[in-house]
Amino acid sequence: MFTAILKFVLLYHALLQPGCSGWSKGIHAAASDLNEKSGLAIAVMGPTGSGKTTFVNLASGSNMHVGMGLQSCTSAIQVAPPFALDDRQVTLIDTPGFDDTAKSDAQILEILATHLSQEYQAGRRLSGVIYLHRISDVRMSGISMRTFRIFRQLCGDTAMTNVAMVTTFWESVDKAVAEAREKELVGQHTFFKHAVDRGAQLLRHNDTIESAHAIIRGFLGGSPKPLLIQEQIVDQQMRLADTSAGAELDREMLEQIEDHGQEKRILQEEAEEEIREREEQARQKAEADMARHHEEVARHQREIARLQHPCRGRRGMRRVACELREL
Ligand SMILES: *[C@@H]1O[C@H](CO)[C@@H](O)[C@H](O)[C@H]1NC(C)=O
Numbered sequence: 001m002f003t004a005i006l007k008f009v010l011l012y013h014a015l016l017q018p019g020c021s022g023w024s025k026g027i028h029a030a031a032s033d034l035n036e037k038s039g040l041a042i043a044v045m046g047p048t049g050s051g052k053t054t055f056v057n058l059a060s061g062s063n064m065h066v067g068m069g070l071q072s073c074t075s076a077i078q079v080a081p082p083f084a085l086d087d088r089q090v091t092l093i094d095t096p097g098f099d100d101t102a103k104s105d106a107q108i109l110e111i112l113a114t115h116l117s118q119e120y121q122a123g124r125r126l127s128g129v130i131y132l133h134r135i136s137d138v139r140m141s142g143i144s145m146r147t148f149r150i151f152r153q154l155c156g157d158t159a160m161t162n163v164a165m166v167t168t169f170w171e172s173v174d175k176a177v178a179e180a181r182e183k184e185l186v187g188q189h190t191f192f193k194h195a196v197d198r199g200a201q202l203l204r205h206n207d208t209i210e211s212a213h214a215i216i217r218g219f220l221g222g223s224p225k226p227l228l229i230q231e232q233i234v235d236q237q238m239r240l241a242d243t244s245a246g247a248e249l250d251r252e253m254l255e256q257i258e259d260h261g262q263e264k265r266i267l268q269e270e271a272e273e274e275i276r277e278r279e280e281q282a283r284q285k286a287e288a289d290m291a292r293h294h295e296e297v298a299r300h301q302r303e304i305a306r307l308q309h310p311c312r313g314r315r316g317m318r319r320v321a322c323e324l325r326e327l
Contacts, residue, residue, distance in 0.1 A: 039089040041124060042219055046132030047147040048097030051168040056080045056092045059212035075100045077115045085213055088220055099143045109249050113240050117233040125224030128162045129155060135178045136169035140191060146252050148191060153244035156228025161199035165192050166215055168205050
């Protein structure tokens with residue numbers, strides 16, 4: 001059923017034109033010319049807010065719009081103007097992150113997949129992928145993990161040797177803390193370790209142009225490799241929903257729905273527990289009221305009995321005599 005939802009979303013999205021991608025089409029042509037002259041195309045991926053556009057602008061000396069929350073233009077692919085680095089022409093491709101405010105994760109994946117498969121079909125290969133991650137994050141957020149898992153399936157194991165896992169925002173966190181986090185990232189089997197074990201580089205970006213270029217230089221000596229999603233869509237003619245990345249997104253969506261369900265269950269259990277507690281309190285109160293009532297009745301009865309006491313009103317020795325008689 002969720003696959004069906006995904007397919008519907010993708011189909012629906014295919015009918016719409018992504019809003020802000022107009023100008024990047026002209027750049028594509030330029031990028032393709034350069035690619036033939038030993039140009040180099042590198043995609044920059046990673047969660048929203050990991051510094052993708054900032055990195056691309058810094059490295060390429062361009063001034064593309066940096067997303068700040070509600071900007072829908074950042075949910076499109078942006079191809080930066082090519083720039084020269086060590087006699088090579090480098091084209092950086094800024095990609096949208098998941099968890100976008102204006103587009104669903106399925107739409108974002110569709111934008112990525114469409115661009116990647118069009119480029120591959122046109123014979124333009126990626127020389128590398130830079131995957132950015134904020135080292136300033138205290139812990140890996142749900143969206144960071146989700147983004148990485150989808151990325152892993154998008155890229156595939158074979159292309160991991162052409163990936164640089166780059167941590168950003170080193171300047172906004174204590175170095176020792178950041179280094180400890182970096183160690184943790186590679187230690188966790190579910191995260192960077194998976195990529196690094198398959199040949200991905202683990203690098204740091206310190207927000208300088210030197211650092212950005214040093215990262216890109218790492219790709220100059222390599223050769224392009226297709227990403228798994230490119231092979232699956234173009235070579236194997238798979239539909240996006242059936243690709244590894246599509247299936248992963250499906251799983252993520254399902255998990256989110258389940259998490260939501262679990263949350264609801266917990267809330268419901270808490271509500272039931274509260275009702276039980278309130279009922280118990282009401283029962284105890286009723287019992288106490290009843291006991292008090294019984295006591296009051298007994299007191300009244302005692303009072304009545306006292307009022308009805310036959311010796312009432314007698315005094316002195318007569319009363320003593322009466323009371324002795326009553327014992
Ligand atoms: C940033 O990184 C570059 C390249 O790795 C290095 O040359 C430079 O010294 C670093 N700058 C700072 C301020 O850490």
